Amino acid sequence: MKKILLVAGTALILAGCGEKGDFEDAINAKIGQSKSCFSLRNNNVNFPVQLSKPRFDETGTGTGSVILDGLVEQGLMAFDKGWDSNTLGITEEGKQAKIWDAKEGVCIGRRVVDEVKEWTEPGEGNQKIVRVSYTWKLADVPGWVNKEAFSAVKGMNKPADGTMILVKTNNGWKAD
DSSP states (O other): OHHHHHHHHHHHHHHHHHHHHHHHHHHHHHHTTSEEEEOOSOOSOOSSEEESSOOOOTTSSSOSOHHHHHHHHHTSEEEEEOSSOEEEEEOHHHHHHTOOBTTTBEEEEEEEEEEEEEEOOOOSSSSOEEEEEEEEEEESOOTTOOTTTTTTSTTSSSOEEEEEEEEEETTEEEEO
16 A cells, blocks of 8 residues: 555656646747857957947946956956947957857857746646746856856856746647
């Protein structure tokens, strides 16, 4: 009898993990497609480059991009503010690390699900829809990234919150 209860309990636990795992796979399929990058309109440039519009954050001290701020703080890029234009360059350390890609700019990782927190139960109608709350973090972070310099980037040092609507299809759960 104990063996039957143990098998039945394990089956229930695994059934719940299956649905949770399916949600995680569907969310990862959506959020894992894009990388967290800093780029310019044309990434195939020679540095230093003049930026015509000044870029500042609300305080006037940052660049307006947490990724660029991290690159500057880590000493991989240099950003000089001017009255009517700004200059952006790659430092020797940045050149050695080969941070710049002519197609994407500088990418510091991609989002992946850290944990599926909770979800609504699908209704009994024709279309099954759930709202999933989860946390995500950055994965595939390059080895040259000093995570402390990029602490303002969501998902770098601690998981960030996210929600997504998923729809049940004949091929499993998909992001809406």
